[in-house]
Every structure is written in C-alpha cells, then in structure tokens.
Amino acid sequence: MSENKFFTLAVVPGDGIGPEVTTEALKVLDAVAAQHGVTFERTEYDLGAKRWHATGETLPDAELEEIRKHDAILLGAVGDPSVPSGVLERGLLLKLRFTLDHYVNLRPSKIYPSVGSPLANPGDVDFVVVREGTEGPYVGNGGALRVGTPAEIATEVSVNTAYGVERVVRDAFARAQARPRKKLTLVHKNNVLVYAGHLWKRTVDAVASEFPDVAVDYLHVDAATIFLVTDPARFDVIVTDNLFGDILTDLAAAISGGIGLAASGNINPDRTAPSMFEPVHGSAPDIAGQQKADPTAAILSAALLLEHLGLPAAARAIEAAVEADIEERTGAARSTAEIGDAIAKRAAG
Amino acid sequence: MSENKFFTLAVVPGDGIGPEVTTEALKVLDAVAAQHGVTFERTEYDLGAKRWHATGETLPDAELEEIRKHDAILLGAVGDPSVPSGVLERGLLLKLRFTLDHYVNLRPSKIYPSVGSPLANPGDVDFVVVREGTEGPYVGNGGALRVGTPAEIATEVSVNTAYGVERVVRDAFARAQARPRKKLTLVHKNNVLVYAGHLWKRTVDAVASEFPDVAVDYLHVDAATIFLVTDPARFDVIVTDNLFGDILTDLAAAISGGIGLAASGNINPDRTAPSMFEPVHGSAPDIAGQQKADPTAAILSAALLLEHLGLPAAARAIEAAVEADIEERTGAARSTAEIGDAIAKRAAG
Ligand SMILES: CC(C)[C@H](C(=O)O)[C@@H](O)C(=O)O
Ligand SMILES: CC(C)[C@H](C(=O)O)[C@@H](O)C(=O)O
Numbered sequence A, B: 001m002s003e004n005k006f007f008t009l010a011v012v013p014g015d016g017i018g019p020e021v022t023t024e025a026l027k028v029l030d031a032v033a034a035q036h037g038v039t040f041e042r043t044e045y046d047l048g049a050k051r052w053h054a055t056g057e058t059l060p061d062a063e064l065e066e067i068r069k070h071d072a073i074l075l076g077a078v079g080d081p082s083v084p085s086g087v088l089e090r091g092l093l094l095k096l097r098f099t100l101d102h103y104v105n106l107r108p109s110k111i112y113p114s115v116g117s118p119l120a121n122p123g124d125v126d127f128v129v130v131r132e133g134t135e136g137p138y139v140g141n142g143g144a145l146r147v148g149t150p151a152e153i154a155t156e157v158s159v160n161t162a163y164g165v166e167r168v169v170r171d172a173f174a175r176a177q178a179r180p181r182k183k184l185t186l187v188h189k190n191n192v193l194v195y196a197g198h199l200w201k202r203t204v205d206a207v208a209s210e211f212p213d214v215a216v217d218y219l220h221v222d223a224a225t226i227f228l229v230t231d232p233a234r235f236d237v238i239v240t241d242n243l244f245g246d247i248l249t250d251l252a253a254a255i256s257g258g259i260g261l262a263a264s265g266n267i268n269p270d271r272t273a274p275s276m277f278e279p280v281h282g283s284a285p286d287i288a289g290q291q292k293a294d295p296t297a298a299i300l301s302a303a304l305l306l307e308h309l310g311l312p313a314a315a316r317a318i319e320a321a322v323e324a325d326i327e328e329r330t331g332a333a334r335s336t337a338e339i340g341d342a343i344a345k346r347a348a349g
Helices: A018-035 A049-055 A061-068 A087-099 A162-177 A194-208 A221-230 A242-255 A296-308 A312-327 A336-348 B018-035 B049-055 B061-068 B087-099 B162-177 B194-208 B221-230 B242-255 B296-308 B312-327 B336-348
Strands: A006-014 A039-044 A072-077 A104-110 A126-132 A136-145 A153-161 A183-188 A215-220 A237-240 A263-267 A275-279 B006-014 B039-044 B072-077 B104-110 B126-132 B136-145 B153-161 B183-188 B215-220 B237-240 B263-267 B275-279
Touching: A006 A018, A006 A061, A006 A087, A018 A039, A018 A072, A018 A296, A018 A312, A018 A336, A049 A087, A061 A087, A072 A087, A072 A296, A087 A136, A104 A162, A104 A242, A126 A162, A126 A242, A136 A242, A136 B153, A136 B194, A153 A162, A153 A194, A153 B136, A153 B194, A162 A183, A162 A194, A162 A237, A183 A194, A183 A221, A183 A242, A194 A215, A194 B136, A194 B153, A215 A221, A221 A242, A221 B242, A237 A242, A242 B221, A263 A296, A275 A296, A296 A312, A296 A336, A312 A336, B006 B018, B006 B061, B006 B087, B018 B039, B018 B072, B018 B296, B018 B312, B018 B336, B049 B087, B061 B087, B072 B087, B072 B296, B087 B136, B104 B162, B104 B242, B126 B162, B126 B242, B136 B242, B153 B162, B153 B194, B162 B183, B162 B194, B162 B237, B183 B194, B183 B221, B183 B242, B194 B215, B215 B221, B221 B242, B237 B242, B263 B296, B275 B296, B296 B312, B296 B336, B312 B336
Parallel strands: A006 A039, A006 A072, A072 A275, A126 A237, A183 A215, A183 A237, B006 B039, B006 B072, B072 B275, B126 B237, B183 B215, B183 B237
Antiparallel strands: A104 A126, A104 A263, A136 A153, A153 B153, A263 A275, B104 B126, B104 B263, B136 B153, B263 B275
C-alpha cells in the first residue's frame, strides 16, 4: 500500500438523524476502502445539541484546529429544536464552512429513472449547483437595535467581493467545461440587488473569455425556480450565491428524487484546509433515532469525498452501488441500517 | 349613480408585453364596470424603457405625486434588456411600491382543475402569499467600493423593522382568520439570518395571541420550496419577507397553472396612498408586440383592484369569467386580444 492511500477523516455525526446516516456512510466507505487499498483513520467529534446543552460550546477553536489537521470531514446534520435557532447552524456548521474556506458548495442533482419525481415530466435531469460558500447573506454581518421594542431594527448584510466571486465563478466554469454540455447559468437577482448582482454578472462575463467553449446564461432567482419545475433538464452547471444556492438546491433535491438522495461537498479547491461532505438534508429531529432516515444522501456525500481525495474509482463504486440499490427499490420500508448494508454489500462486491 | 362609484385609475402599461396585457385588463374592467354601475376615469402614464431612452427619466417625483392622487394603479410590466438591469426596476417599479407604502404584496395561487400543472399530483392548491413589500433586501441599501478592480466589495443590506414586520404580519393573520382553514405559515431563514429572522419569528409569535383561532407554522425558505412541489395543498396563508416572497411566488405560479395566470396586488392597507395591481410575470421582451402573451394574469389583477376598491361583486364577475374561460381552453393558440375579448364578453354577460 503506497503512502498516499492513508487518509485521516474527521467525523461530525451531529444532531437528529445525523449519527444514523453517518454510521451508514462510514460503513459504505469502509466497504469500498478495503477494495481500493485505502485506509481511513477516523476521529469522531462530539459536536451539536447535546454538547451545547452540556457545556455551552458549539465548536471551540482548539477543536476546530484539530479537525483542520485531517484530510477530509464527514458531517451528518446540525440543528435541534431544543437549541435556539441559529446557535448550532452559525456556531458549528457555518463556522466550519467559513473557517475552512469551503468556497465551493457543490450540489449535484440527478434523476434516477426508477425514482419518482413530483414533476409529471421531469425529463433528463443532470445538473450541478456550485453554491458560493463563504460570502453573501451568510456572513453573519448583521445586527439589531432596540430588540423587543416597537422601535426594533434588524439588518442582515450580504457581503460580496471580487476575490470571493471570481474564484467560485472560475471553479464553476472549469466544471462546466469538463461536462458534455458545457453550459453555465448564473443565477442572481441583479435587477434588484444591483451592487452584488452586477459584481456577479461582470465577473461571469469577464471569466467567460477564458472559457470560450462554455455557453453562458443568466437567470433571475425567481425565474430559475420556475424553470426548475417546468424544464429542469435545461440546466447543466448553475453558479450562484450562498443564499440563492441554499434555496435552489433544496428545490433541486425535491424535484429529483427527494432530499433523501441529495449529497453535497463543501470544497476548498485550493486545499488549504480539509473539505467537508454532508447530505443536503437537515437533522430531521421528528424521525431521529428511529432508523427511518434514508442514508443515501450521506452515502453519496462519501462518494464526493472519495472523488475529492483523488479516488475516483472508489467514488464510482459507491455511486454504482447506490444506483443499483435505487433501481431495485420497491417502496417497501427498510431501516436506515438495512439500506446502508445493502449499498455496502454492492459497493464491496 | 352614487358618488362613490366613480374612481380614478392611473395606468402604467410599461415595457414588453405590458401594454398588450394592460389593454385587455382595461377591456375587461370596462365590461364589468358598465354592469356594476361603476365609472373609471383613466390616465395613462408613459413610463418605462422608451421614456428612459428618450429623457433619462424613470419616474420623476412630480409624476409620482400625480399618480398618487388616483384611487388605484394598474401596471403592466417593467424592464427591458436595452436598459441596464435595475434601472427601471428600482427607479420605477420599486419606487412606486416603496413611496406609496405598498407593504402588503398579495399573491394568490390557485389550481384550476382544467389547467395543467407541472406537478404530477398537485392536489387542491389554494393559498395566498403575503409578501412584505417595503423592507428587507429590497430597500436598495447597499453599495460598492473599488468597482471593477480585484479589490471590489459589494454589499446589500436587508433592513427589517418591528414597525414594518408587525403591520404585514397582522394583515396576514387577519387574512388567515377570514379563510376557512385559518392557517398561517411564516417563511424565513432564521437559522442563518438570525437578526431579521428572529424579529420575524418573535413578531409572529406575539401577534398570534390576538388571533387564537389561527394555526401558526414556521418553515425555512429552503424547506418551503420543497413543500411547494411535494405538498402545495398544505399552504393556506404564507407570510414572508420581500425577497423570499419574490422567489416563492414565482415558484407558486409555476406549479399552479403558470405565470400566465398569476395576479398580484401591491396593497397599502391603510389607504394613505393608492394600491397598485400588476401581473406577477415580467415584461417578456422576447414575445412583446406579437399578441402572444396571456393577459389572464393582468385581468385577474384587475379583479384584485376591484376587490380593493370595495367592489366584490364586480371582482367575482371577472374571476368567474376567467374561470369559465380557462375551463374551455383547448390548447389552441389565441391572441392576447382574443383571450381578452372572450373574458370581457363573459364578464359582461
Ligand atoms: C442548516 C443550514 C444552516 C444549511 C444552510 O442554510 O446552508 C442547510 O440548509 C444547507 O443547505 O446546508
Ligand atoms: C421586476 C422585479 C423587480 C419584481 C420583483 O422582484 O419584485 C418582480 O420579480 C416581481 O415579483 O414583481
């Protein structure tokens, strides 16, 4: 076994269904790792609602620095109704994304023929959203005055920089160029958010000259939601800001097999820090601990992790196993572990 | 004819398909007006792309003050690719909404049985979005530094006040209370936009005590888009901020018969200035002037106008005419004027 086949993995199971789906993702990862001569050394981090209740901590800096030393991060889900909204999201999940400079939040959408879509005629859906991950309205740059009084004012500031927009736009162009259709759609709202929107538009127009074979399109975010339900097959690569990307990728998941299948990678393309892989779905506290969650999104996120670590064959093995599993789904209920077992067995085989 | 049956109407046909659909809306308005003993005195305002190209003006203050003197405003569509994105939207459409304090942007969604939905099983869709119209990320409170350089930074500030949130939330509760299902769903993103999101959430919780018979629900905006395609029938009244409302209402239109049917009212509930009625769709410059646009959304917006002016019988007459027309649609192409003629004839009959 050559040295570069040993990887360290920070695992953050998190809240709700996070631990259950993470267990299955790791199971599948182990199954393919053995086949592809890879070893993962895993360290689990106890972060999330329980930890916060016990200690008041979300993600201490020292722990973040430990996590940073790993080759990649696998995350389950973050958020619990027992914790004030925003505390864990901002203090844990977004702290990881921002500090580790995950500027490419990669979210592929694909319709598997055998999986039902709520759309009557979805067509051949296969696109990827490149969501900016370190700027926009997610920066936490807001505030409130006179809270709780009739004179309260609350602001949220969307921060957008040429530095931040250009790097994610260039990444999206490169991804579009590597795909058969070579099409990039910028989604923003530049007829209203003129300062940020024009920065995005100008940047896409400028970077486009470096990728003359990529066709470029622009849609307002409201129009983009229309096309996602009337003609989702038109999309190839979408590049968009942090908040619009959040909204569009949940909608994209819904039209293409549901949130149970949607994987994501929070990628640091410059590899100055580990990238983080997580299902798009949330912690779903209502079904947590009941083996009802579909671990497929977490398992597909593990495939994105392998891809990022330069193990495309192992990634393909997981994807093929998932695809085969999906094709044979009968609608009969299986437990989270049963789905994980079935996919692990196929992936190892 | 009693004095209160005479109304003044400011008409802003605007750009693209705006003039065509406005012509049909006025045709239908005239048809029912005659039947219901109402007279409209109309003044047309030449605003939009042509005017801007000719004079550089979007909406001069003096003209805005003239418009303000009317009982209501009917608007077609605003925006043209020959004008830099944002100039007409901010300088004309949003200037009207903000200056005339249209804080309730009312957008009903209904599936007519005979109209196709892109959803396989939409169910019984009948909800209304109360979109805040005078705050949020639409305030134009942003800026940019070092534009066009690699050090550019662009910000957009979402401004939210207790004053602004409470009045629209109270309006939404009252609407929910008046509907059979009495259900209100707040849509925001309070796990990330914690300052604005918590103001909205606290306000809904507080106002809820005045409406004990209204059931209250909260959804993050990303989750709301999922439900809009998997279970839109769950919604009754949605209250949300300006930007989320923009996005959700285009999606809502798409799932329920398309943007050709979606009407809206920009309402000033305190009647300190005239309210404004317009289709949700844009100016669609690609089909402008070709009699290809469906005027139904503009016509249904005229019905909302009648409702607002205290003429519910006339409003119902238009809605019934539209419903009957929709039920008999065969898919054969009709011109904009043919659709308007057919609906006007029914509405008058
Ligand atoms: C949990 C939440 C903070 C997060 C986000 O808004 O980014 C989630 O919705 C997602 O899409 O990963
Ligand atoms: C044209 C544009 C400024 C407008 C908006 O964003 O409000 C439109 O999309 C709408 O929904 O009425």
